[in-house]
Amino acid sequence: MLDLIQHFKERAASYDQAEWVHDPGVMAVTLDFLGLAAGQRILDVGAGTGAVLAAALAACPSLGPCVAVDLSREMLAQIRDSRILTCGGDAEALPILDGFFDAVACRQSLHYVEDLDQCLREIRRVLAATGILLVGQMTPFGEADEEWWKVIVKTRQPLRRRCLTLHELLVALMRTDFVVVRIVQIRATESLNAWLERYQRSASQVEEVRRLHLEAPAAYKELHRFRHVEGDTLVDNCWTFVRAGKSLPQPKAAVYLAGGAADGAR
Numbered sequence: 001m002l003d004l005i006q007h008f009k010e011r012a013a014s015y016d017q018a019e020w021v022h023d024p025g026v027m028a029v030t031l032d033f034l035g036l037a038a039g040q041r042i043l044d045v046g047a048g049t050g051a052v053l054a055a056a057l058a059a060c061p062s063l064g065p066c067v068a069v070d071l072s073r074e075m076l077a078q079i080r081d082s083r084i085l086t087c088g089g090d091a092e093a094l095p096i097l098d099g100f101f102d103a104v105a106c107r108q109s110l111h112y113v114e115d116l117d118q119c120l121r122e123i124r125r126v127l128a129a130t131g132i133l134l135v136g137q138m139t140p141f142g143e144a145d146e147e148w149w150k151v152i153v154k155t156r157q158p159l160r161r162r163c164l165t166l167h168e169l170l171v172a173l174m175r176t177d178f179v180v181v182r183i184v185q186i187r188a189t190e191s192l193n194a195w196l197e198r199y200q201r202s203a204s205q206v207e208e209v210r211r212l213h214l215e216a217p218a219a220y221k222e223l224h225r226f227r228h229v230e231g232d233t234l235v236d237n238c239w240t241f242v243r244a245g246k247s248l249p250q251p252k253a254a255v256y257l258a259g260g261a262a263d264g265a266r
C-alpha cells in the first residue's frame with residue numbers, strides 16, 4: 001500500500017493530463033450511469049483528483065453532499081471545488097455511516113484494492129437500500145484480447161493487484177450481493193506516445209510497453225484499432241461500465257379496485 005500511496009503522490013500534479021480522465025465519451029456514460037438527481041448523495045471511492053464529482057456537479061449543481069474518498073492526500077489535494085468534501089481513507093474500511101449514500105462511483109480504482117470483495121461489501125454497506133453503484137473500468141474487449149491486454153496493463157502499472165475483465169467484475173458484484181442492472185462498453189482512443197511521455201517509470205519499462213504494442217498479435221491490433229499517425233500509435237481501449245443496485249428495484253405498486261371503483265364515485 002505504501003508503494004501505491006507514493007506512486008499517486010508523485011503523479012498527483014500531472015494526473016489530470018491523462019486523456020481518459022476527462023474524456024467526454026467516458027464521462028458521459030459515467031454520469032448517465034450515476035443517474036444524477038437533485039439532492040442525490042454521491043460518494044466517489046478512489047476518487048483521485050475528483051474528476052467524476054466535479055463533472056457531476058457541473059451537470060447537476062443541485063446534487064446533495066458529494067464526498068471523495070482516497071488513500072492519497074496528494075490526489076485529493078488537487079480537488080479545488082469546495083462543494084466536494086474530501087476524506088482520506090481506505091476503500092476496504094470506508095469511514096462512512098451505513099446507508100448514507102444514494103450512489104457510489106468507482107472508476108479505475110478496483111484494480112488497486114487488496115481485497116476486492118471487502119471493498120464491494122463496504123460500498124454496499126454505505127449505500128441506501130435503493131442505492132446504486134457505478135463501476136467504470138478499462139477491461140479487455142473479450143476473450144480474444146484478454147491475455148495480451150493483461151500483460152500490457154500489468155507492465156504499464158505493476159502496482160495493480162488485478163486486471164479485471166467484464167466477467168470477473170460481474171462475478172465479484174454478484175458474489176457480494178449486488179444486482180447488475182446495466183452494462184455498456186465503449187471505445188476511447190489513447191496516444192501511445194502521450195502515455196510513454198507522461199507515465200514512464202524506467203527506460204526498460206517504456207521499452208517493454210513499446211515492444212508489447214509493436215509485437216501485439218494481428219487480432220489484438222485489429223480489435224484495438226491500432227493506427228499509426230505522424231510517428232505516434234493511436235490505440236482504442238475498451239471501457240466497461242456497470243450499474244448495480246444494492247437490491248432489486250421494487251416493482252411499481254399497482255392498485256386494482258374491483259368494479260372500477262377507483263374514482264370513488266360508486
Ligand SMILES: C[S@@+](CC[C@H](N)C(=O)[O-])C[C@H]1O[C@@H](n2cnc3c(N)ncnc32)[C@H](O)[C@@H]1O
Pocket residue numbers: 004008021045046047048049050051052069070071072075089090091092106107108109112113114
Ligand atoms: C487511477 S486513479 C482513479 C481516480 C479517479 N477514480 C478517476 O476516475 O479519475 C486510482 C485512485 O484509487 C486510489 N486508491 C487505490 N487504492 C485505494 C484504496 N484501497 N482506498 C482508497 N483509494 C484507493 C488511488 O490513490 C488513486 O487516486
